[in-house]
Amino acid sequence: xxxxxxxxxxxxxxxxxxxxxxxxxxxxxxxxxxxxxxxxxxxxxxxxxxxxxxxxxxxxxxxxxxxxxxxxxxxxxxxxxxxxxxxxxxxxxxxxxxxxxxxxxxxxxxxxxxxxxxxxxxxxxxxxxxxxxxxxxxxxxxxxxxxxxxxxxxxxxxxxxxxxxxxxxxxxxxxxxxxxxxxxxxxxxxxxxxxxxxxxxxxxxxxxxxxxxxxxxxxxxxxxxxxxxxxxxxxxxxxxxxxxxxxxxxxxxxxxxxxxxxxxxxxxxxxxxxxxxxxxxxxxxxxxxxxxxxxxxxxxxxxxxxxxxxxxxxxxxxxxxxxxxxxxxxxxxxxxxxxxxxxxxxxxxxxxxxxxxxxxxxxxxxxxxxxxxxxxxxxxxxxxxxxxxxxxxxxxxxxxxxxxxxxxxxxxxxxxxxxxxxxxxxxxxxxxxxxxxxxxxxxxxxxxxxxxxxxxxxxxxxxxxxxxxxxxxxxxxxxxxxxxxxxxxxxxxxxxxxxxxxxxxxxxxxxxxxxxxxxxxxxxxxxxxxxxxxxxxxxxxxxxxxxxxxxxxxxxxxxxxxxxxxxxxxxxxxxxxxxxxxxxxxxxxxxxxxxxxxxxxxxxxxxxxxxxxxxxxxxxxxxxxxxxxxxxxxxxxxxxxxxxxxxxxxxxxxxxxxxxxxxxxxxxxxxxxxxxxxxxxxxxxxxxxxxxxxxxxxxxxxxxxxxxxxxxxxxxxxxxxxxxxxxxxxxxxxxxxxxxxxxxxxxxxxxxxxxxxxxxxxxxxxxxxxxxxxxxxxxxxxxxxxxxxxxxxxxxxxxxxxxx
Numbered sequence: 092x093x094x095x096x097x098x099x100x101x102x103x104x105x106x107x108x109x110x111x112x113x114x115x116x117x118x119x120x121x122x123x124x125x126x127x128x129x130x131x132x133x134x135x136x137x138x139x140x141x142x143x144x145x146x147x148x149x150x151x152x153x154x155x156x157x158x159x160x161x162x163x164x165x166x167x168x169x170x171x172x173x174x175x176x177x178x179x180x181x182x183x184x185x186x187x188x189x190x191x192x193x194x195x196x197x198x199x200x201x202x203x204x205x206x207x208x209x210x211x212x213x214x215x216x217x218x219x220x221x222x223x224x225x226x227x228x229x230x231x232x233x234x235x236x237x238x239x240x241x242x243x244x245x246x247x248x249x250x251x252x253x254x255x256x257x258x259x260x261x262x263x264x265x266x267x268x269x270x271x272x273x274x275x276x277x278x279x280x281x282x283x284x285x286x287x288x289x290x291x292x293x294x295x296x297x298x299x300x301x302x303x304x305x306x307x308x309x310x311x312x313x314x315x316x317x318x319x320x321x322x323x324x325x326x327x328x329x330x331x332x333x334x335x336x337x338x339x340x341x342x343x344x345x346x347x348x349x350x351x352x353x354x355x356x357x358x359x360x361x362x363x364x365x366x367x368x369x370x371x372x373x374x375x376x377x378x379x380x381x382x383x384x385x386x387x388x389x390x391x392x393x394x395x396x397x398x399x400x401x402x403x404x405x406x407x408x409x410x411x412x413x414x415x416x417x418x419x420x421x422x423x424x425x426x427x428x429x430x431x432x433x434x435x436x437x438x439x440x441x442x443x444x445x446x447x448x449x450x451x452x453x454x455x456x457x458x459x460x461x462x463x464x465x466x467x468x469x470x471x472x473x474x475x476x477x478x479x480x481x482x483x484x485x486x487x488x489x490x491x492x493x494x495x496x497x498x499x500x501x502x503x504x505x506x507x508x509x510x511x512x513x514x515x516x517x518x519x520x521x522x523x524x525x526x527x528x529x530x531x532x533x534x535x536x537x538x539x540x541x542x543x544x545x546x547x548x549x550x551x552x553x554x555x556x557x558x559x560x561x562x563x564x565x566x567x568x569x570x571x572x573x574x575x576x577x578x579x580x581x582x583x584x585x586x587x588x589x590x591x592x593x594x595x596x597x598x599x600x601x602x603x604x605x606x607x608x609x610x611x612x613x614x615x616x617x618x619x620x621x622x623x624x625x626x627x628x629x630x631x632x633x634x635x636x637x638x639x640x641x642x643x644x645x646x647x648x649x650x651x652x653x654x655x656x657x658x659x660x661x662x663x664x665x666x667x668x669x670x671x672x673x674x675x676x677x678x679x680x681x682x683x684x685x686x687x688x689x690x691x692x693x694x695x696x697x698x699x700x701x702x703x704x705x706x707x708x709x710x711x712x713x714x715x716x717x718x719x720x721x722x723x724x725x726x727x728x729x730x731x732x733x734x735x736x737x738x739x740x741x742x743x744x745x746x747x748x749x750x751x752x753x754x755x756x757x758x759x760x761x762x763x764x765x766x767x768x769x770x771x772x773x774x775x776x777x778x779x780x781x782x783x784x785x786x787x788x789x790x791x792x793x794x795x796x797x798x799x800x801x802x803x804x805x806x807x808x809x810x811x812x813x814x815x816x817x818x819x820x821x822x823x824x825x826x827x828x829x830x831x832x833x834x835x836x837x838x839x840x841x842x843x844x845x846x847x848x849x850x851x852x853x854x855x856x857x858x859x860x861x862x863x864x865x866x867x868x869x870x871x872x873x874x875x876x877x878x879x880x881x882x883x884x885x886x887x888x889x890x891x892x893x894x895x
Contacts, residue, residue: 115142136404143371150472153632157645177660186288188222193665202247207255215367221294222286229266234275236892253537258343263538265556276670297383305443310414311398352435361424368415376417382469390443404460493743529888553700554615555586582692584618591681593746602647609688614758617765618690625662630679640682701774702791714821727819734816747819776822782815795858798851802865
């Protein structure tokens with residue numbers, strides 16, 4: 092970009108054309124507001140600053156009114172929304188920072204670097220608080236793996252996540268991957284990180300102390316990532332490939348040094364405030380630090396270390412080059428900090444000063460290149476209060492009319508679909524071979540999930556990840572005394588979850604289910620759910636359907652978080668996830684409010700995975716059982732199910748309705764059973780229903796079982812697909828050692844009453860998975876499959892498609 096008179100000097104500002112204004116993502120009325128606030132036209136640099144800071148990605152102008160309904164406080168919440176990450180109290184002096192963010196659009200045009208820098212960015216949010224990153228999770232969405240472009244995106248994203256996480260030395264311990272044509276043009280890449288506080292005080296981002304020096308630390312600034320925040324707030328199109336400069340390039344080895352240097356610097360007490368240079372780079376960090384502190388910042392771009400020549404203020408201010416931070420140091424201690432960073436091979440310079448006037452003033456070549464009130468960029472930004480449609484969209488109303496009675500009639504031997512007869516064995520194997528349900532081994536084998544040597548439950552082995560916390564290390568750095576010896580066994584469980592098909596069909600119910608299923612995942616490993624970070628991935632809020640989906644999903648998330656006492660500590664909003672379909676019409680993704688949740692594991696010696704453990708163990712179903720009428724239990728339905736979508740090629744129906752009271756009871760009983768040592772395995776019934784959950788427990792445990800699912804007087808009106816593949820909440824499959832049977836069943840009678848069922852017993856490695864029903868005096872076999880056949884379908888499904 093060549094320098095023009097409007098690049099430098101606020102007196103050189105002049106009106107911009109409509110095209111120039113639109114190129115920065117600014118609406119005409121927003122430009123008028125900018126002129127009103129400044130009392131003049133902005134210059135090029137200032138217009139760019141407003142463009143990124145007034146983007147949805149930075150200021151949440153369409154979503155902020157909806158986010159206000161989230162519960163954000165609780166007895167364990169130390170830091171809620173508004174900082175780089177949320178922080179919760181884990182007890183015994185342990186404090187955990189965690190956050191989730193998206194890198195969707197960058198990953199769509201440059202999958203490797205887009206995903207890699209997504210990991211780098213979320214890690215910086217964690218260690219900026221003074222926490223050492225101890226784990227990363229991810230939530231990914233792609234189109235159909237039969238499509239060559241989807242395979243390229245999938246390969247690139249997974250490789251990028253693996254590269255950054257493995258090189259920086261933080262284990263990738265869990266996540267989820269869904270495949271659906273709704274994401275063909277717009278994949279979702281959400282990264283979550285958790286960290287253990289190492290500093291005596293949580294490091295905040297609000298600048299303080301007039302006259303305090305402002306330090307730029309870390310890597311150099313270049314032209315990569317230009318305008319990334321604006322890029323992330325617009326629909327993707329065929330021209331998006333030209334926006335590759337809006338995708339950052341990361342260096343995980345440099346970030347590893349940055350982690351160590353920052354934590355060392357924070358422990359000196361010389362840092363008054365710190366902010367990661369993420370979206371919008373220098374613009375965002377200066378504006379947010381100044382606004383949060385109620386002060387101003389003056390920054391001289393001539394002091395900034397650069398990697399390219401001829402850069403102008405616009406480029407400095409909008410660059411999203413990675414591995415950079417902005418510090419406010421206590422006056423007189425800046426050299427102490429500079430020496431720490433230089434020792435780690437990083438740049439560290441005094442580039443500015445905290446000033447009393449609440450503005451962001453940018454200097455360049457002896458002139459004022461930009462001067463804007465800090466609040467105008469950071470918090471006093473445009474907000475759009477949109478109205479909900481008078482009634483749900485036509486697509487949803489039509490979908491809700493679907494009934495299971497529209498499906499072909501079931502027989503105990505199977506079902507005919509499109510003139511082809513499927514046995515129930517065939518249906519189960521088809522579902523196990525579906526990439527969304529199948530093993531994600533191909534993905535997590537590329538991740539180092541054991542680095543740092545604290546991973547207790549590894550990917551693929553349980554419904555949630557469990558990581559050991561090391562309180563003795565925290566105590567050593569903070570000169571604390573451990574309150575109890577048992578604290579050495581404290582762990583954290585973490586998960587990410589969202590069934591977006593449910594949310595598409597009914598945003599309110601689907602969002603509630605995302606929260607309760609995340610909590611259920613934690614309960615299945617024995618953890619107490621504590622708090623939530625969410626990533627709201629939606630289409631355009633400017634369209635009635637898009638806003639309805641967003642508003643209703645937020646209402647559902649808020650209600651579920653209140654019901655489960657899991658406050659929201661922060662997160663990310665990613666809107667405008669749309670691409671053009673074959674006819675040139677905008678096509679939005681499924682609304683996907685990903686829920687990241689953390690839970691407390693009081694004793695890592697008392698956790699369990701999903702696989703059955705020993706022959707003779709007794710298998711139980713906790714929670715909802717199936718009635719004869721498929722429409723009588725709204726909490727358990729074929730509507731929105733994987734079975735309906737994959738076998739019948741139909742996305743319709745009402746998704747499961749959450750029963751909070753039963754959900755709380757089922758999860759509490761599961762946690763208690765694990766903590767008492769009665770429960771030896773636990774697995775959530777989710778996509779694919781009961782049959783898939785039982786198959787996964789069998790595959791993971793490498794042993795079969797003989798299980799009777801229901802006893803009937805007759806089978807005249809029974810839907811066998813409902814029994815096997817209906818989906819819903821409040822259901823967990825557990826196995827219990829025979830010597831705990833009586834104690835366990837007495838506990839179930841007391842706490843679950845009639846909401847539990849004994850299914851049968853686990854066999855050995857040579858026992859098939861045998862699912863039967865009792866009809867009168869006779870036993871009928873629905874499914875009987877050997878372990879090798881199920882394992883092949885489930886384990887190799889993704890590899891088969893990638894090698895095709």
